[in-house]
Amino acid sequence: MGNADAIEVVPPQLSRAAPLRPPRPTPAPETLSSFRRILMMRISGIAGWSERAYQEDMLQGRFLGHASFTLNNPDAIRHVLIDNDENYGRTPPGIRVLRPVLGEGLLLAEGRAWKLQRRTLAPAFTPRAVGTLVPHMRAVIEDTVSELDGKTGHPLDLREVMQRMTLEIAGRTMFSFGMAAHGPALRAFIIEYGSRLARPHLWDMVLPLGWPSPQDVQRAFFRRRWRAFVRALMAERRAVTRTGDAPRDLFDLMVAARDPETGEAFSDDNLIDQVATMILAGHETTATALFWALLLLAQDRTTQDEVAGEARAAGPSPEPEALKFTRAVLDETMRLYPPAYLIARQARGPDTIAGHAVRKGDVVFIAPWLLHRHVKLWDDPDAFVPQRFLTGTPPDRFAYLPFGVGPRICIGAHFALTEATLALARIVGAFRIERIDATPVMPIGIVTTQPDHSPLFKIAARS
Incomplete structure (x- = not known):
């Protein structure tokens, strides 16, 4: 592609008096019909909201014959x-989209099955358990820095680098082996599903869940191939002779896990779904958060240099707790670009929300994308200001939901934050990062908050 030195680099944001305000999609017109809004949200889940959605406490509407509440x-x-x-x-649309790749794992399980899975998995994701996996993370991060060291001065797709890095971390922390042999196939599964099957079709929305849509048939073929791939990964891991009693990885922890009340272990089929959930939900969301953080820092040199300074002051193998500003940058990144941009729920029975009657079948939308940019909840909500997370006063826990909240809060939140904090500090501490071109990168909502394209960067080693 040639040397990036001949390409104009985008001037970074230098002054904190004028904070960086990255672009967001133009709000939809208030007069947009419900049908047109659904079509827009099929292209991008954040495209159908009007400006009023960023200003009001509740929006009421109709969604496929039922009342809806945002x-x-x-x-x-x-x-x-x-x-x-x-x-x-x-x-139903959410289940149709996610079940083929996540099965009946923790993310989709309901009722007693969910409670059993949550209780059983919880010990594998405590801070102490995650601490045993940090050496795997550090090793992959160092490999990535070494790889990047050979690419200074050339156009670079950092989104793809972050995806490969987090996939490798997922493989090593899950199975104790690298993903070099399996990574291309796994990425191919993700790309295939994301490009063809992850967007809900109108049939997915109007047909009862028990009636297969045309897309469900295609998803079923995908699921068979995907589960066979995950089963093969598990077989390869089981073929490795275990020595000693200490667990080596998440797979050991999950195989040994027992429900604390019943003593029940995971069946092999359920273990496939748990492994698929942890690999997919873990590596893709973390890679996306790191990409957005690097994009923001590339446009805000002052903040980037603060991260680099903290990383260098903390030493070669810092504990995540020592990287407070780096963590604040990630917190602010996930405020502006929440990995899960929408939580959609359907009422199983009548209820009352904030004085409004809810009937069975009505739909409730809780959108971190809107919450995190709402004018009543945040000062200067569209600005990139990591310092807002260093004031000592945390945001309202129901106004900031990068990992959800309540009983179904993401079980891997501590794992993801540990991985992302260590990776961001190490990479920014080693390299100065700049954008090559000025084309705006717009967020789109397709399962996660993704960029509309992968921009190119230029990196240079810090002296």
Whole structure:
């Protein structure tokens, strides 16, 4: 592709008096019909919201014959996700999209099955358990820095680098082996599903869950191939002779896990779904968060240099807790670009939310994308200001939901934050990062908050 020195580099943001305000999609018109709004949201889940959605506590509308409620009020969100959470389940379109890749794993399980899985998996994701996996993370991060060291001065797709890095971390922390032999096939599965099957079609929305849509047939073929791939990974891991009693990785922890009340272990089929959930949900969301952080820092040199300074002051193998500013940068990144941009729930029975009657079948939307940019909840909500997370006063826990909240909060949140903090500090501490071109990178919502294209960067070793 040639040397990046001949390409104009985008001037970074230098002054904190004028904070960086990355672009967001133009709000949809207020007069947009429900049908047109659904079509827009099929292309991008964040494209159908009007400006009013960033300003009001609740929006009411209609969604496929039922009332819909978009909640921006923390008390109302608490009611749905904690106080009366058992009354609200996943929507049929959400289940159709996620089940082929995640099966009946923790993310999609309901009722007793979910409680059993959560209790069983919880010990594998405590801070102490995650601490045993940090050496795997550090090893992959160092390999990535070494790889990047040979690419200074050339156009670089850092999104692809972050995807490969987090996939390798997922493989080593899950199975104790690298993903060089399996990574291309796994990425091919993700790309195939994301490009063809992850967007809900109108049939997915209007047909009852028990009636297969045309897309469901294609998803079923995909699921058979995907599960065979995961089963082969597990077989390869089991073929490795285990020495000693200490668990080596997440797979050991998950195989040894028992429900603390019943002593029940995971079946082999359920273990496949848990492994698929951890690899997919873990590596893709973390890679995306790191990409957005690097993009923001490339446009804000002052903040980038603060991260680099903290990383260098903390030494070659810092504990994540020592990287407070780096963590604040990640927190602010996930505020602007929440990995899960939308939580959709359907009422199983009647209820009342903030004085409004909810009937069985009505749909409730809680959108971190909206919450995190809401004018009533944040000062200068579209600005990139990591310092807002260093004031000593944390944001309202129902106004900031990068990992959800309540009983179904992401079980891997500590793992993801540990990995992302160590990786961001090490990479930014080693390299100065700049954008090559000025084309705006726009967020789109397709399962996660993704960029509309992968921009090119230029890196240079820090002296």
